Amino acid sequence: MLQLNFIRENPELVCKRLLVKHFEAEELVREIMELDTKRRETQKNLDDLLAESNALAKEIGKLFQTGRTAEANQLKQSTAEKKELSRRLSETLDMIQQDIHDKLVLLPNLPHTSVPAGRHAEDNEIIETHGKLPAAGENLSPHWELTTKYKLIDFEAGSKITGAGFPVYTGQGARLQRALINFFIDEAVKAGYQEIQPPYLVNEASAFGTGQLPDKDGQMYLAGLDQLYLIPTAEVPVTNLYRDVLLKMSDLPIRNVAYSACFRREAGSYGKDVRGLNRLHQFDKVEIVQITQPSLSYDSLREMTAHVTGLLHKLELPFRIVRLCGGDMSFASALTYDFEVFAGGQQRWLEVSSVSNFENFQSNRMKLRFKNEEGKTGLAHTLNGSALALPRIVAGLLENHQHANGIRIPEALIPYTGFDTIKA
């Protein structure tokens, strides 16, 4: 959520920057500013009225104590009108505030100045490309053939017991999942992140805090009987740990890492995009989250992209880093780098990580503040990134490291899998 003060002082800037995300903000911003003026007026009136009432009540109290009940009772008469008026004013104030809030949450975060203005994924800016891409002529199989050949995943069993998009990992496939999770967590811990095990269901306030609500309602699974959402990413519980928290300077930066299963409804997807492991309703992910002071958040973003880069090198996968264009960015993000692994069997790039700086957009929603050296409080910056999402990493490993007799496990992962080759 953008800060009201900032909008009030920079309405044109807000509208202009949001155009990069292809969001027409002018009308909303105008309405918000009008409501804001009305709010301050109403609040002033109410405050003055309450001050009068308070003074009056004190006077009455004194009269009663000194035994002048007749005078006190007379004064009491004059309070009824004030009371009614202040009741009406505070109702109006509540309505205006609700109105402002409802409109404020519709505005996406401002994109960073480096964000390209494009509309679609093709407009994303390719920053770096690492590793050698396997050529189309190498006759590589797509991963869904390999998972069947080596009995790593049973998609049909998942369909039977739950539905499409809920795979069952078996044998070496299951072991590979566990190996990757442990590998990713260990690497993050080595890099200074604190390990967290969060709940997989969150309440409405948490889903709102990180920006899934109201923007992405319908993409989350809802346990309706208890009004709890299944998390689409560990970002939600882990960042919300700090909702309504006032951090000390010495607490920063906070670096947390969490593995979780992730649940996404992903309505309306079809075709090759969802084939095999490309898109699932339930998947595993290790997520890193940082909370920093504003002046250092872009250093943290660099640190996080460097971490993800290191992981992909250790897995010996060809990948590229892209800076998302305005049209492809998420609602809450100010700057996002996607990491895409080239899947040789499909001859296409698969997004395996998304690393974002949300600046104070999330912290404003969840009142995540810190106290600086001078003792002043301000909103902290929040960042997160996948490090990494498993399914497409598995797809990349299978498709790129396949050979005639099996699939080679990269060196760094062997201590975790306990085997160096996946064999039939």
Next chain:
RNA sequence: GGAGAGAUGGCCGAGUGGUCUAAGGCGCACGCCUGGAGAGCGUGUAUACGCCAAAAGCGUAUCAUGGGUUCGAAUCCCAUUCUCUCCGCCA
């Protein structure tokens, strides 16, 4: 799921209708004292919104949350949430 107890400032904790502008303590900051430190003494120590060009200052709200009673609520009433104890169920 049932019964009971509870929720007060950064922390502990007093406070059962008006002197609460929340006692007292701890912590923290600054000052005095000291060769230095400690002890001691003194002062200060929440958040949000508003008024003001700004600071100072002032006003309003906040004693878990939301409603209510009252001229006036931390205090009384109702609902909700959470914590603890006991019982039930349970991996």
